[in-house]
Amino acid sequence: MQIQENVLLAPYTTFKIGGPARYFCVVSDQFDALQAYEFADKNKLKTFVLGGGSNILISDNGFDGLVLKVENRGVEILSEDANQVTLKVASGENWDEVVRFAVNNNWWGIENLSHIPGSTGAIAVQNVGAYGQEAKNVIESVVVFNKETHEIQNLKASECGFSYRSSIFNTQAKGQYIIFYIHFKLSKVPKPNLSYRDLKNRFFFAEDPHPNPLPGGEGTKIPSLAEIRSAVIEIRDQKFPFPTEAKKGNAGSFFKNPVLSKSGYEKLRQAIVKNFGNDKASELDKKKFSDSTNLTAVKFVLNDSVKVPAAFLIDLSGLKNLSNGGAAINQNQPLVIINQSGTATSAEVLGLASQVKNAVLSKTGISLNFEPELIGF
Ligand SMILES: Cc1cc2nc3c(=O)[nH]c(=O)nc-3n(C[C@H](O)[C@H](O)[C@H](O)COP(=O)(O)OP(=O)(O)OC[C@H]3O[C@@H](n4cnc5c(N)ncnc54)[C@H](O)[C@@H]3O)c2cc1C
CATH class of the missing domain: 3.90.78.10 (UDP-N-acetylenolpyruvoylglucosamine reductase, C-terminal domain)
Structure with a gap:
Protein backbone atom coordinates (compact mmCIF):
# COMPACT_ATOMS: atom_id res chain seq x y z
CA MET A 1 0.00 0.00 0.00
CA GLN A 2 1.44 3.33 -1.13
CA ILE A 3 0.98 6.64 0.63
CA GLN A 4 1.09 9.57 -1.78
CA GLU A 5 1.56 13.24 -0.90
CA ASN A 6 -0.35 16.33 -2.06
CA VAL A 7 -3.01 14.60 -4.15
CA LEU A 8 -5.62 16.95 -5.62
CA LEU A 9 -9.05 15.83 -4.40
CA ALA A 10 -11.35 17.69 -6.85
CA PRO A 11 -11.20 14.87 -9.46
CA TYR A 12 -12.28 12.36 -6.78
CA THR A 13 -15.53 14.25 -6.16
CA THR A 14 -18.68 14.69 -8.24
CA PHE A 15 -18.66 18.44 -7.44
CA LYS A 16 -15.18 18.62 -9.06
CA ILE A 17 -14.20 20.99 -6.26
CA GLY A 18 -11.53 20.79 -3.55
CA GLY A 19 -7.84 21.27 -2.85
CA PRO A 20 -5.20 18.61 -2.12
CA ALA A 21 -4.99 15.90 0.53
CA ARG A 22 -1.73 16.15 2.41
CA TYR A 23 -1.55 12.34 2.25
CA PHE A 24 -3.64 9.89 0.18
CA CYS A 25 -3.80 6.09 -0.06
CA VAL A 26 -5.99 3.37 -1.56
CA VAL A 27 -7.23 0.67 0.84
CA SER A 28 -8.55 -2.67 -0.37
CA ASP A 29 -8.53 -4.77 2.79
CA GLN A 30 -7.94 -4.73 6.55
CA PHE A 31 -4.15 -4.97 6.14
CA ASP A 32 -4.10 -1.78 4.07
CA ALA A 33 -6.40 -0.16 6.63
CA LEU A 34 -4.10 -1.16 9.49
CA GLN A 35 -1.03 0.29 7.75
CA ALA A 36 -2.89 3.50 6.90
CA TYR A 37 -4.09 4.08 10.47
CA GLU A 38 -0.62 3.25 11.88
CA PHE A 39 0.86 5.89 9.55
CA ALA A 40 -1.80 8.40 10.64
CA ASP A 41 -1.21 7.66 14.35
CA LYS A 42 2.55 7.94 14.00
CA ASN A 43 2.27 11.30 12.23
CA LYS A 44 -0.68 12.56 14.31
CA LEU A 45 -2.87 12.98 11.22
CA LYS A 46 -6.62 13.33 10.91
CA THR A 47 -8.15 10.73 8.58
CA PHE A 48 -11.04 10.73 6.12
CA VAL A 49 -12.56 7.68 4.37
CA LEU A 50 -13.47 8.46 0.75
CA GLY A 51 -15.89 6.54 -1.47
CA GLY A 52 -17.09 7.98 -4.77
CA GLY A 53 -17.02 11.58 -3.48
CA SER A 54 -20.68 12.22 -4.36
CA ASN A 55 -21.89 13.39 -0.96
CA ILE A 56 -19.09 15.71 0.12
CA LEU A 57 -17.85 19.25 -0.42
CA ILE A 58 -14.09 19.56 0.02
CA SER A 59 -12.53 22.88 1.00
CA ASP A 60 -10.47 24.80 -1.57
CA ASN A 61 -7.61 24.42 0.94
CA GLY A 62 -7.91 20.64 0.79
CA PHE A 63 -7.60 18.21 3.69
CA ASP A 64 -4.63 18.43 6.04
CA GLY A 65 -4.52 14.74 6.91
CA LEU A 66 -4.66 11.25 5.36
CA VAL A 67 -7.45 10.33 2.91
CA LEU A 68 -8.19 6.58 2.68
CA LYS A 69 -9.92 5.78 -0.62
CA VAL A 70 -11.81 2.46 -0.38
CA GLU A 71 -11.44 0.38 -3.53
CA ASN A 72 -12.21 -3.26 -2.75
CA ARG A 73 -14.29 -5.21 -5.27
CA GLY A 74 -16.60 -8.22 -5.50
CA VAL A 75 -20.22 -9.36 -5.42
CA GLU A 76 -20.98 -12.78 -3.95
CA ILE A 77 -24.18 -14.75 -3.22
CA LEU A 78 -24.05 -15.76 0.45
CA SER A 79 -27.32 -17.71 0.48
CA GLU A 80 -30.50 -18.07 -1.51
CA ASP A 81 -33.79 -19.91 -1.57
CA ALA A 82 -36.91 -19.73 -3.70
CA ASN A 83 -37.97 -16.40 -2.21
CA GLN A 84 -34.84 -14.42 -1.48
CA VAL A 85 -31.14 -13.98 -1.97
CA THR A 86 -28.46 -12.57 0.35
CA LEU A 87 -25.66 -10.73 -1.44
CA LYS A 88 -22.28 -9.71 -0.06
CA VAL A 89 -21.12 -6.61 -1.92
CA ALA A 90 -17.72 -4.95 -1.54
CA SER A 91 -17.78 -1.25 -0.61
CA GLY A 92 -15.70 -0.18 -3.59
CA GLU A 93 -18.28 -1.45 -6.10
CA ASN A 94 -20.10 1.28 -7.99
CA TRP A 95 -23.59 1.42 -6.49
CA ASP A 96 -25.53 1.85 -9.72
CA GLU A 97 -23.75 -1.18 -11.23
CA VAL A 98 -24.93 -3.21 -8.22
CA VAL A 99 -28.52 -2.03 -8.79
CA ARG A 100 -28.26 -2.95 -12.47
CA PHE A 101 -26.90 -6.39 -11.55
CA ALA A 102 -29.81 -7.00 -9.14
CA VAL A 103 -32.38 -5.85 -11.68
CA ASN A 104 -30.88 -8.06 -14.40
CA ASN A 105 -31.13 -11.03 -12.03
CA ASN A 106 -34.74 -10.26 -11.14
CA TRP A 107 -33.98 -9.47 -7.50
CA TRP A 108 -36.27 -6.87 -5.90
CA GLY A 109 -35.52 -4.22 -3.29
CA ILE A 110 -33.03 -1.67 -4.64
CA GLU A 111 -34.47 -0.76 -8.05
CA ASN A 112 -35.85 2.57 -6.79
CA LEU A 113 -32.30 3.48 -5.73
CA SER A 114 -31.19 3.43 -9.39
CA HIS A 115 -28.79 6.04 -10.74
CA ILE A 116 -27.51 7.28 -7.38
CA PRO A 117 -23.81 7.94 -7.84
CA GLY A 118 -21.14 6.71 -5.46
CA SER A 119 -19.85 3.54 -3.90
CA THR A 120 -21.75 0.71 -2.23
CA GLY A 121 -20.13 1.23 1.20
CA ALA A 122 -21.49 4.75 1.50
CA ILE A 123 -25.06 3.52 0.97
CA ALA A 124 -25.10 2.58 4.66
CA VAL A 125 -23.55 5.85 5.84
CA GLN A 126 -26.52 8.13 5.25
CA ASN A 127 -29.05 5.31 4.77
CA VAL A 128 -29.46 6.38 1.17
CA GLY A 129 -33.05 6.79 0.09
CA ALA A 130 -35.03 7.71 -2.99
CA TYR A 131 -38.48 7.21 -4.48
CA GLY A 132 -39.96 5.58 -1.40
CA GLN A 133 -37.10 3.11 -0.82
CA GLU A 134 -34.35 3.32 1.82
CA ALA A 135 -31.13 1.30 2.11
CA LYS A 136 -32.07 0.17 5.64
CA ASN A 137 -34.95 -1.90 4.23
CA VAL A 138 -32.57 -4.23 2.39
CA ILE A 139 -29.40 -4.13 4.51
CA GLU A 140 -28.98 -7.25 6.63
CA SER A 141 -25.57 -6.38 8.09
CA VAL A 142 -22.48 -4.27 7.53
CA VAL A 143 -18.91 -5.61 7.74
CA VAL A 144 -16.56 -2.98 9.16
CA PHE A 145 -12.94 -2.46 10.19
CA ASN A 146 -12.80 -0.85 13.61
CA LYS A 147 -10.16 1.87 13.66
CA GLU A 148 -9.63 1.58 17.44
CA THR A 149 -9.51 -2.19 17.92
CA HIS A 150 -8.23 -3.06 14.41
CA GLU A 151 -10.85 -5.82 14.30
CA ILE A 152 -13.32 -6.78 11.61
CA GLN A 153 -16.89 -6.66 12.99
CA ASN A 154 -20.22 -7.68 11.52
CA LEU A 155 -22.83 -5.11 12.59
CA LYS A 156 -26.44 -6.18 12.24
CA ALA A 157 -28.76 -3.61 10.63
CA SER A 158 -30.40 -3.12 14.05
CA GLU A 159 -27.00 -1.98 15.41
CA CYS A 160 -26.51 0.64 12.69
CA GLY A 161 -29.06 3.17 13.97
CA PHE A 162 -30.64 3.80 10.59
CA SER A 163 -33.10 6.67 10.19
CA TYR A 164 -33.77 9.39 7.58
CA ARG A 165 -30.35 10.19 5.97
CA SER A 166 -28.65 8.99 9.12
CA SER A 167 -26.90 6.05 10.80
CA ILE A 168 -24.23 5.54 13.47
CA PHE A 169 -21.69 5.97 10.64
CA ASN A 170 -22.49 9.68 10.22
CA THR A 171 -23.39 10.36 13.86
CA GLN A 172 -22.01 8.80 17.06
CA ALA A 173 -19.55 6.39 15.38
CA LYS A 174 -18.47 8.83 12.69
CA GLY A 175 -14.89 8.11 11.56
CA GLN A 176 -14.68 4.97 13.72
CA TYR A 177 -15.19 2.37 11.01
CA ILE A 178 -14.27 1.61 7.43
CA ILE A 179 -17.20 -0.21 5.86
CA PHE A 180 -15.75 -3.06 3.76
CA TYR A 181 -18.85 -5.09 2.81
CA ILE A 182 -22.61 -4.81 2.97
CA HIS A 183 -24.92 -7.84 3.09
CA PHE A 184 -28.17 -7.13 1.25
CA LYS A 185 -31.35 -9.21 1.47
CA LEU A 186 -33.24 -9.00 -1.84
CA SER A 187 -36.53 -10.59 -2.81
CA LYS A 188 -37.14 -12.96 -5.70
CA VAL A 189 -40.86 -12.33 -5.28
CA PRO A 190 -42.04 -9.16 -7.05
CA LYS A 191 -42.34 -6.30 -4.55
CA PRO A 192 -42.84 -3.11 -6.53
CA ASN A 193 -42.62 -0.03 -4.35
CA LEU A 194 -44.62 2.60 -6.21
CA SER A 195 -45.46 4.73 -3.19
CA TYR A 196 -43.68 7.73 -4.69
CA ARG A 197 -46.22 9.72 -6.64
CA ASP A 198 -44.24 10.39 -9.83
CA LEU A 199 -43.45 6.71 -10.11
CA LYS A 200 -46.98 5.56 -9.45
CA ASN A 201 -48.33 8.06 -11.96
CA ARG A 202 -45.97 6.63 -14.54
CA PHE A 203 -47.56 3.20 -14.31
CA PHE A 204 -51.11 3.77 -13.14
CA PHE A 205 -52.22 7.32 -13.77
CA ALA A 206 -50.39 8.29 -16.91
CA GLU A 207 -53.30 8.35 -19.35
CA ASP A 208 -56.32 8.97 -17.19
CA PRO A 209 -55.89 10.57 -13.77
CA HIS A 210 -59.50 9.88 -12.68
CA PRO A 211 -60.24 6.17 -12.26
CA ASN A 212 -57.20 5.57 -10.05
CA PRO A 213 -56.65 1.81 -10.01
CA LEU A 214 -54.77 0.45 -7.02
CA PRO A 215 -51.28 -0.76 -7.87
CA GLY A 216 -51.55 -4.52 -8.29
CA GLY A 217 -55.36 -4.28 -8.16
CA GLU A 218 -57.77 -5.72 -10.66
CA GLY A 219 -57.00 -4.73 -14.23
CA THR A 220 -53.48 -3.54 -13.48
CA LYS A 221 -50.20 -5.17 -14.41
CA ILE A 222 -47.24 -5.22 -12.05
CA PRO A 223 -44.42 -3.35 -13.79
CA SER A 224 -41.20 -5.30 -14.28
CA LEU A 225 -37.97 -4.47 -12.48
CA ALA A 226 -36.47 -3.20 -15.72
CA GLU A 227 -39.49 -0.93 -16.29
CA ILE A 228 -39.23 0.49 -12.78
CA ARG A 229 -35.49 1.08 -13.11
CA SER A 230 -35.91 2.90 -16.44
CA ALA A 231 -38.75 5.00 -15.03
CA VAL A 232 -36.67 5.99 -11.98
CA ILE A 233 -33.71 6.90 -14.18
CA GLU A 234 -35.91 8.95 -16.50
CA ILE A 235 -37.60 10.84 -13.65
CA ARG A 236 -34.27 11.42 -11.86
CA ASP A 237 -32.49 12.67 -14.94
CA GLN A 238 -35.01 15.48 -15.35
CA LYS A 239 -34.10 16.74 -11.87
CA PHE A 240 -30.55 15.72 -11.02
CA PRO A 241 -27.73 16.33 -13.46
CA PHE A 242 -25.91 12.93 -13.26
CA PRO A 243 -22.31 14.02 -12.65
CA THR A 244 -20.61 11.60 -15.05
CA GLU A 245 -22.92 12.57 -17.89
CA ALA A 246 -23.41 16.28 -17.31
CA LYS A 247 -20.72 18.89 -16.99
CA LYS A 248 -22.45 20.48 -14.04
C1 LIG B 1 -26.65 13.49 -8.86
C2 LIG B 1 -26.71 12.96 -7.45
C3 LIG B 1 -27.88 12.38 -6.98
C4 LIG B 1 -27.96 11.89 -5.68
N1 LIG B 1 -29.14 11.33 -5.26
C5 LIG B 1 -29.25 10.85 -4.00
C6 LIG B 1 -30.50 10.29 -3.55
O1 LIG B 1 -31.48 10.22 -4.28
N2 LIG B 1 -30.55 9.82 -2.28
C7 LIG B 1 -29.48 9.86 -1.44
O2 LIG B 1 -29.62 9.41 -0.29
N3 LIG B 1 -28.30 10.37 -1.84
C8 LIG B 1 -28.16 10.88 -3.09
N4 LIG B 1 -26.98 11.43 -3.50
C9 LIG B 1 -25.85 11.53 -2.56
C10 LIG B 1 -24.79 10.42 -2.74
O3 LIG B 1 -24.76 9.91 -4.04
C11 LIG B 1 -24.99 9.26 -1.78
O4 LIG B 1 -25.01 9.72 -0.45
C12 LIG B 1 -23.90 8.20 -1.93
O5 LIG B 1 -24.23 7.06 -1.18
C13 LIG B 1 -22.52 8.69 -1.51
O6 LIG B 1 -21.57 7.71 -1.89
P1 LIG B 1 -20.06 8.02 -2.10
O7 LIG B 1 -19.36 6.72 -2.28
O8 LIG B 1 -19.87 8.99 -3.20
O9 LIG B 1 -19.66 8.65 -0.69
P2 LIG B 1 -18.64 9.84 -0.40
O10 LIG B 1 -19.19 11.12 -0.89
O11 LIG B 1 -17.27 9.48 -0.84
O12 LIG B 1 -18.67 9.83 1.20
C14 LIG B 1 -19.84 10.20 1.88
C15 LIG B 1 -19.68 9.81 3.36
O13 LIG B 1 -19.57 8.40 3.47
C16 LIG B 1 -18.33 8.03 4.11
N5 LIG B 1 -17.87 6.81 3.45
C17 LIG B 1 -17.78 6.56 2.12
N6 LIG B 1 -17.39 5.29 1.91
C18 LIG B 1 -17.18 4.74 3.14
C19 LIG B 1 -16.74 3.47 3.60
N7 LIG B 1 -16.45 2.47 2.76
N8 LIG B 1 -16.63 3.28 4.93
C20 LIG B 1 -16.94 4.26 5.81
N9 LIG B 1 -17.37 5.47 5.45
C21 LIG B 1 -17.49 5.70 4.13
C22 LIG B 1 -17.41 9.21 3.89
O14 LIG B 1 -16.41 9.25 4.89
C23 LIG B 1 -18.39 10.36 3.99
O15 LIG B 1 -18.65 10.60 5.35
C24 LIG B 1 -26.85 11.95 -4.81
C25 LIG B 1 -25.65 12.53 -5.28
C26 LIG B 1 -25.58 13.03 -6.58
C27 LIG B 1 -24.29 13.62 -7.06
Missing part, protein backbone atom coordinates in the same frame (compact mmCIF):
# COMPACT_ATOMS: atom_id res chain seq x y z
CA GLY A 249 -20.76 18.95 -11.01
CA ASN A 250 -22.92 18.55 -7.90
CA ALA A 251 -23.41 16.42 -4.81
CA GLY A 252 -27.13 15.67 -5.27
CA SER A 253 -29.46 17.38 -2.81
CA PHE A 254 -27.56 20.04 -0.87
CA PHE A 255 -30.43 20.49 1.59
CA LYS A 256 -32.26 17.85 3.61
CA ASN A 257 -36.04 17.84 3.78
CA PRO A 258 -36.91 19.13 7.27
CA VAL A 259 -38.85 16.74 9.48
CA LEU A 260 -41.31 18.62 11.70
CA SER A 261 -43.58 17.76 14.59
CA LYS A 262 -47.26 18.52 14.04
CA SER A 263 -46.92 21.78 16.01
CA GLY A 264 -43.76 22.67 14.07
CA TYR A 265 -45.72 22.18 10.87
CA GLU A 266 -48.51 24.44 12.15
CA LYS A 267 -45.95 27.18 12.89
CA LEU A 268 -44.51 26.85 9.39
CA ARG A 269 -47.99 27.03 7.94
CA GLN A 270 -48.72 30.25 9.83
CA ALA A 271 -45.47 31.82 8.58
CA ILE A 272 -46.41 30.89 5.01
CA VAL A 273 -49.93 32.31 5.36
CA LYS A 274 -48.42 35.55 6.73
CA ASN A 275 -45.67 35.96 4.13
CA PHE A 276 -47.14 34.29 1.03
CA GLY A 277 -50.90 33.93 1.54
CA ASN A 278 -53.43 31.12 2.04
CA ASP A 279 -53.01 29.59 -1.41
CA LYS A 280 -49.35 28.78 -0.80
CA ALA A 281 -50.18 27.24 2.59
CA SER A 282 -52.80 25.03 0.90
CA GLU A 283 -50.21 24.06 -1.70
CA LEU A 284 -47.90 22.94 1.08
CA ASP A 285 -50.74 20.98 2.71
CA LYS A 286 -51.11 19.03 -0.51
CA LYS A 287 -47.38 18.33 -0.57
CA LYS A 288 -46.90 17.33 3.05
CA PHE A 289 -48.72 14.07 2.49
CA SER A 290 -49.39 13.18 6.08
CA ASP A 291 -52.40 11.00 5.33
CA SER A 292 -51.30 7.51 4.37
CA THR A 293 -54.81 6.57 3.27
CA ASN A 294 -54.60 9.15 0.51
CA LEU A 295 -52.98 7.17 -2.27
CA THR A 296 -51.95 10.18 -4.29
CA ALA A 297 -50.02 11.58 -1.40
CA VAL A 298 -47.59 9.22 0.23
CA LYS A 299 -44.20 10.72 -0.52
CA PHE A 300 -43.77 12.51 2.78
CA VAL A 301 -45.56 10.17 5.19
CA LEU A 302 -43.81 9.61 8.51
CA ASN A 303 -45.34 8.25 11.70
CA ASP A 304 -45.91 11.19 14.01
CA SER A 305 -44.15 13.82 12.03
CA VAL A 306 -44.30 15.59 8.71
CA LYS A 307 -41.48 15.71 6.20
CA VAL A 308 -41.63 18.99 4.31
CA PRO A 309 -40.15 19.33 0.81
CA ALA A 310 -37.24 21.75 1.17
CA ALA A 311 -37.42 22.42 -2.59
CA PHE A 312 -40.87 23.97 -2.09
CA LEU A 313 -39.55 26.31 0.64
CA ILE A 314 -36.57 27.35 -1.52
CA ASP A 315 -38.79 27.98 -4.52
CA LEU A 316 -41.35 29.84 -2.38
CA SER A 317 -38.61 32.08 -0.99
CA GLY A 318 -37.79 33.16 -4.56
CA LEU A 319 -34.32 31.59 -4.62
CA LYS A 320 -34.52 29.42 -7.72
CA ASN A 321 -32.40 31.71 -9.88
CA LEU A 322 -29.77 32.44 -7.26
CA SER A 323 -26.07 32.06 -8.07
CA ASN A 324 -22.78 32.97 -6.45
CA GLY A 325 -19.70 33.12 -8.67
CA GLY A 326 -19.55 29.79 -10.51
CA ALA A 327 -22.08 28.08 -8.23
CA ALA A 328 -25.83 28.16 -8.93
CA ILE A 329 -29.12 26.68 -7.80
CA ASN A 330 -30.21 23.96 -10.23
CA GLN A 331 -33.34 25.21 -12.01
CA ASN A 332 -35.07 21.82 -12.34
CA GLN A 333 -34.47 20.79 -8.74
CA PRO A 334 -33.62 23.66 -6.37
CA LEU A 335 -32.34 21.24 -3.71
CA VAL A 336 -29.26 20.82 -5.87
CA ILE A 337 -26.36 23.29 -6.05
CA ILE A 338 -24.32 22.95 -9.24
CA ASN A 339 -20.78 23.85 -10.19
CA GLN A 340 -22.18 25.71 -13.17
CA SER A 341 -18.97 27.27 -14.46
CA GLY A 342 -16.94 24.09 -13.89
CA THR A 343 -14.55 26.27 -11.89
CA ALA A 344 -16.68 27.10 -8.85
CA THR A 345 -14.89 27.18 -5.51
CA SER A 346 -16.06 25.58 -2.30
CA ALA A 347 -16.34 29.08 -0.84
CA GLU A 348 -18.79 30.02 -3.61
CA VAL A 349 -20.87 26.88 -3.03
CA LEU A 350 -20.97 27.42 0.73
CA GLY A 351 -21.72 31.13 0.30
CA LEU A 352 -24.68 30.26 -1.92
CA ALA A 353 -25.89 27.54 0.47
CA SER A 354 -25.74 30.01 3.36
CA GLN A 355 -27.73 32.62 1.42
CA VAL A 356 -30.43 30.01 0.78
CA LYS A 357 -30.42 28.86 4.40
CA ASN A 358 -30.73 32.44 5.74
CA ALA A 359 -33.47 33.46 3.30
CA VAL A 360 -35.57 30.35 3.98
CA LEU A 361 -35.13 30.88 7.72
CA SER A 362 -36.24 34.50 7.60
CA LYS A 363 -39.26 33.80 5.36
CA THR A 364 -40.50 30.52 6.83
CA GLY A 365 -38.80 30.08 10.21
CA ILE A 366 -37.28 26.77 9.02
CA SER A 367 -33.54 26.17 9.41
CA LEU A 368 -32.45 23.89 6.57
CA ASN A 369 -29.61 21.41 7.17
CA PHE A 370 -26.95 20.62 4.58
CA GLU A 371 -26.83 17.04 3.28
CA PRO A 372 -23.25 16.73 1.92
CA GLU A 373 -20.45 16.46 4.45
CA LEU A 374 -18.07 19.45 4.56
CA ILE A 375 -14.44 18.31 4.55
CA GLY A 376 -11.43 20.42 5.47
CA PHE A 377 -13.32 23.56 6.51
